[in-house]
Amino acid sequence: MTAQSAAELLARTRREIAETTTPNRFVDLIEKGELPRDRLVWLAGEEFRIVSSDRRSFALLAARYPESPAGELFLGLAQGEGQALTLLGDFVAALGESEKNLSAYEPRPFAQAYPAYLAQRAAFGTASEVALAMMANLEEWGAYCARIAQALRAHYGFAGTDVGFFDFFAGSPPGFEEHALAVIAAGLASGDDPVEAARAARLLHAYETAFWDALAEGLP
Template identity: 45%
Template sequence: MTAAAQELLDAVTAELAPDAAANPLVPRVADGTANRSAITALALEQRSVIPADRRSFLHLAARSADAGETECETFFRTLAEGETLAFDRLGALVAACGVDKAGADAYEPRAGCQAYPAYVAWLALNGAPADVVLALSANFAAWGAYCATLADALPAHYGFSQEACGFFAFFAEPAPDLERQALAAVGAGLGRGLDATGSALRYGKLLQRYEAMFWETLADPARGL
């Protein structure tokens, strides 16, 4: 079952991999041509995204526990713990953008950026846990790659300190424990009849589209890129 779960995870991740042109912002940060205002907006949007995702993951963990899906519960609790650690690193990024607490609290999140956590909340209420594990795992591959690029580019082109980039470095780091937990959850899901061509794949496609919408909103020229 482990081999089948790995094959399924690899196949879905490959199928859902975003096109190189799907992210209009990160490549411009990578070459130093993005406006700092877009980077500031990215940091401020995450102040809403991270706590929302954490609550969604905790709800998914509780649903998994109620259903006796212990492998899924473990995966989602690890995700929630990770969001807590990421949020602890976010303050340094916001400060490096020159935004104080009052300014951060006054920031108005953009609908296009908050569509992703809104959909994760929908999944927390409606998605079968194993389906959500598979969809999220595929999406995280793209997110981690974006964060790795940002962690390298912000110090090189914008003078950000390593501490300020800790938020992105955290998500860019390999997470072997989480990968093992995802594999266990997907394997258990296969034993219960998980069908990757059904809900899991649809969830993953929507997550990738909302992910793209996040970056497109930040890169909107009218918003100051």
């Protein structure tokens, strides 16, 4: 499969995901300054576990697929999650919390479906599945992070490095899409199933939606 075919698969998958996307109530509330502050602690607690899990998942993928271009992509993603974990610590400190508090935080089951599925795909999936799933959902995730960062500054008194975690994820690294497309194309050329890859992307999106819904559960 050519790079053009991989790009067409990505575009088609993004369209399919867009058709199922619903308003993000959590982000809408934070943009209005109406999100209770304790829900920011929920957000930090869930992300603490998610980022830690995702870093291990990407490291596993780099070990399973060490050859170029997949090895470099997944190793870079693992390193990025490590950087994000450090930035999350700044947000946690600004909340007046500690890593000890986060370790004791009781996660919401449906908020953790996303990293659980990514870990499953890291162990049993293909490189093209994960690359497509990440690329198909990256733009939406990044947009949510940008909105959260802006809202935290505007309504909740955060500034500077306090929101560096969300600024970090608001944009993708230069060349990331081209690199991911190369992984998708290489995987499909070696026999990976494009139907399964698209399915993985849709499922990952559904689990991300469950994450946001869990954070907003019970709010008026």
